[in-house]
Amino acid sequence: MDRTVAIDVSRLCKTYDSHNAVDELSFQVYAGEIFGLLGPNGAGKSTTLRTLITLLHPTSGTATIMGYDSVREADKVRAMIGYVPQERAIDRFLTGREHLQLLGALYHLTKEEATKRIGELLTLVELEAHADRPAKTYSGGMKRKLDIACGLLPDPKILFLDEPTLGLDVQSRLRIWEYVRMLKARGMTVVMTTNYLDEADQLCDRLAIIDGGKIKTMGSPAELKIALGGDIVALTLKEIDRMPALEADLKNRPAITSVRATTKGLDIRVESPEKALPTILESANRLGCSIEFIQYNRPRLDDVFIAHTGRAITESRPEAESA
Amino acid sequence: MEHYWQEISALTMRWVRRLSREKFSMLFTLVQPMLFWLIFFGNLFQRAADAQVMQAPNYISFLAAGVVVMTVLNNGLAGGVDLLFDKENGFLERLMSTPIHRTSVILSRFIFVMAITSMQVLVILGVSYLFGVHPATGILGVAMILLIGMMFGVGLTAISMAMAFSVKSHGDFFSVLGFLSLPMIFLSSALVPLTAMPGWMSFLAQFNPMTWAIDAVRPLILSGWSEALPHVGMVIVVMLVFDALCLYGGAKAFRRAMG
Ligand SMILES: Nc1ncnc2c1ncn2[C@@H]1O[C@H](COP(=O)(O)OP(=O)(O)O)[C@@H](O)[C@H]1O
Numbered sequence: 174m175d176r177t178v179a180i181d182v183s184r185l186c187k188t189y190d191s192h193n194a195v196d197e198l199s200f201q202v203y204a205g206e207i208f209g210l211l212g213p214n215g216a217g218k219s220t221t222l223r224t225l226i227t228l229l230h231p232t233s234g235t236a237t238i239m240g241y242d243s244v245r246e247a248d249k250v251r252a253m254i255g256y257v258p259q260e261r262a263i264d265r266f267l268t269g270r271e272h273l274q275l276l277g278a279l280y281h282l283t284k285e286e287a288t289k290r291i292g293e294l295l296t297l298v299e300l301e302a303h304a305d306r307p308a309k310t311y312s313g314g315m316k317r318k319l320d321i322a323c324g325l326l327p328d329p330k331i332l333f334l335d336e337p338t339l340g341l342d343v344q345s346r347l348r349i350w351e352y353v354r355m356l357k358a359r360g361m362t363v364v365m366t367t368n369y370l371d372e373a374d375q376l377c378d379r380l381a382i383i384d385g386g387k388i389k390t391m392g393s394p395a396e397l398k399i400a401l402g403g404d405i406v407a408l409t410l411k412e413i414d415r416m417p418a419l420e421a422d423l424k425n426r427p428a429i430t431s432v433r434a435t436t437k438g439l440d441i442r443v444e445s446p447e448k449a450l451p452t453i454l455e456s457a458n459r460l461g462c463s464i465e466f467i468q469y470n471r472p473r474l475d476d477v478f479i480a481h482t483g484r485a486i487t488e489s490r491p492e493a494e495s496a
Numbered sequence: 497m498e499h500y501w502q503e504i505s506a507l508t509m510r511w512v513r514r515l516s517r518e519k520f521s522m523l524f525t526l527v528q529p530m531l532f533w534l535i536f537f538g539n540l541f542q543r544a545a546d547a548q549v550m551q552a553p554n555y556i557s558f559l560a561a562g563v564v565v566m567t568v569l570n571n572g573l574a575g576g577v578d579l580l581f582d583k584e585n586g587f588l589e590r591l592m593s594t595p596i597h598r599t600s601v602i603l604s605r606f607i608f609v610m611a612i613t614s615m616q617v618l619v620i621l622g623v624s625y626l627f628g629v630h631p632a633t634g635i636l637g638v639a640m641i642l643l644i645g646m647m648f649g650v651g652l653t654a655i656s657m658a659m660a661f662s663v664k665s666h667g668d669f670f671s672v673l674g675f676l677s678l679p680m681i682f683l684s685s686a687l688v689p690l691t692a693m694p695g696w697m698s699f700l701a702q703f704n705p706m707t708w709a710i711d712a713v714r715p716l717i718l719s720g721w722s723e724a725l726p727h728v729g730m731v732i733v734v735m736l737v738f739d740a741l742c743l744y745g746g747a748k749a750f751r752r753a754m755g
C-alpha cells in the first residue's frame with residue numbers, strides 16, 4: 174500500500190479498574206477513506222475514539238494522528254480534528270447558531286471566518302430556517318445535524334463520528350449517510366463507529382470488527398465477505414426432529430464448507446451452489462426431512478460478524494451478562 | 497493569550513445566555529434569598545430576637561450579613577451544577593475536544609459565578625437599605641464585603657466543581673449538596689451570634705469558614721472600620737488558606753476526570 178496513513182494505532186490498551194475496555198488494538202486509517210469500527214454495545218468503540226481525539230490517555234500503546242502523538246501533541250491533534258460524540262451533546266438553551274459561534278471561538282476563528290463558515294454549514298445540514306431557535310425545540314434528526322455541523326466547524330482533516338445514526342429515523346439516517354459520502358468526496362478522512370451492520374456495509378471503505386475490546390477482523394466489507402469462503406444456503410424445515418441427522422449427514426460433504434443449526438433449520442455454507450444444492454436435496458429426501466423453504470444468500474456482513482465473534486451483533490456477550 | 501481570552505469570553509457568554517433563557521429560574525435565584533431569609537425570616541424574628549444578644553438595632557440588620565454570606569454559600573455550592581450536566585450529556589467532552597486551554601471552561605465558570613454572586617449581594621444590600629440597614633463603612637465597606645464574598649465563593653465553587661467531576665451520578669451530587677448546605681448555615685453565626693448558641697454548636701461553628709466571613713461582614717455593616725478591620729484581616733488569611741485547599745482539591749479532581 175502506498176496510501177498515506179492518517180491514523181496509526183499501535184497496541185492501544187485502556188483499562189478501567191482491571192477491566193480492559195480496549196485491549197491491544199492496532200490498526201491504520203488511510204487518508205481519504207471512511208473507516209468504521211463495528212461492534213456491539215460495550216465493545217470499546219467509544220473508548221477507542223475518545224483516545225484518538227485526545228480525551229483519554231491510553232493505559233499503554235500509542236495513537237498517532239496525522240503524525241502527532243495523541244498525548245504529547247494533543248493540542249496539534251485537537252486543531253485538526255472534528256468530533257461528533259455519541260450522546261447528543263447539545264445545550265438545550267442555545268440556538269443552533271450560538272452552538273456554532275461558541276465553537277468558532279474555541280477554534281480561534283475570527284468573527285468573519287466564523288460567520289462565513291457557519292452560514293455554509295447551516296446550509297449544508299439544512300438548518301438555516303431553524304438556526305435561531307433554541308435547540309430544545311429541535312427533533313432528534315435536527316439535533317444530530319447540528320452535532321455534525323459542530324464537528325465540521327473547524328474544517329477538520331479527520332472527522333470522528335461516534336454512532337452517528339443511533340436512534341434516528343430512516344430518512345435522517347440516509348441523509349447522514351449522504352453527508353458522510355459527500356465529505357469523503359471532498360477529501361476528508363472519516364472515522365466512525367456503528368453497531369449497525371448495514372451502515373458499516375454501505376458506508377465504510379474499510380472496517381474493523383471489534384468485540385470485547387479486541388479487533389476480530391479487518392478489511393473492506395467485500396474482502397471480509399469473500400474471506401468467509403462461500404455462499405450460504407439456508408434451509409427452513411417443516412419439522413425439526415430430523416434436523417440433527419441431516420446436519421450430521423451434510424457435514425464433511427465435498428461441496429459443503431460448514432453446517433450450522435438455527436432455530437428453524439440449517440445454515441449451510443457452500444463452495445459452489447451448483448454442486449451443493451443437489452447434494453443437500455438428495456440428503457434431505459433420503460432422510461425424510463421435508464423442506465418448507467430454501468434460500469440462497471451471498472454472505473452478508475451479519476455472517477462475517479457471526480463467523481468472527483461466534484454470535485449475532487444483537488446478542489449480548491455471555492460474560493457481559495453475568496457481570 | 498489572545499486565544500485564551502477569546503475562549504474564556506465565549507464560554508462565559510454561554511453561561512450568561514443560558515441564564516437569560518431561563519427567566520423564571522433567574523428570577524427565582526435572585527429573589528429567593530431576599531424574600532425568604534431577609535424579608536420573611538428577618539421580620540418574623542424581629543420581636544423574638546433579643547437586641548441585647550444580637551448586638552444590633554434590629555434583627556434584619558443583624559441578619560443582613562448572614563444572608564449575604566448564605567447567598568455566597570448557595571451560589572458557590574451550586575456553581576458546579578451546570579458543569580455536572582455538561583459532563584453527563586457530553587457537552588463537556590465536545591468542549592474539551594477543541595484546542596482550548598484545559599482551564600478555560602473552569603475559569604469561565606468561576607467568572608460567571610462570581611459575577612452573579614456579586615450582583616445578588618448588591619441586591620441584598622440594596623433591599624436591606626430599604627429596610628433601614630445602612631452599611632456603616634459606606635461604599636468602601638461594600639467593596640470589602642464583595643471581596644470577602646468572592647474569596648469565600650471561589651473556594652466553594654471549586655468544591656462544587658470538584659464534586660461535579662468526581663460523582664458517578666447527579667443524584668449523589670445533590671445529596672451531598674443538601675447535606676452540606678443547611679448544617680453550614682446553622683453551624684455559623686448567620687442566624688444567631690455564637691454567644692447565644694449551645695456550647696457544642698458554637699464550638700463547631702468556630703471552625704466553619706462561613707462564621708469567619710460573617711464575623712467580618714457584620715461589623716462592616718453594623719459598626720464601622722475600627723471594629724471591622726481586625727476581623728477583615730483575619731478572614732482574608734482564613735480565606736486564603738480555604739481557597740488554597742479547595743483549589744488544590746479541585747485541580748486534582750479535574751485532572752483525574754479529564755486525564
Ligand atoms: N469511564 C469508564 N469507567 C469504567 N468503565 C468504562 C468507562 N467507560 C467505558 N467503560 C467500559 O468499557 C467498555 C467499553 O465501553 P465503550 O467504549 O463505551 O463501548 P462502545 O462504545 O463500543 O459501546 C464497557 O464495558 C464499558 O462499561
Ligand SMILES: [Mg+2]
Nearest residue numbers: 218219220259
Ligand atoms: Mg459507544
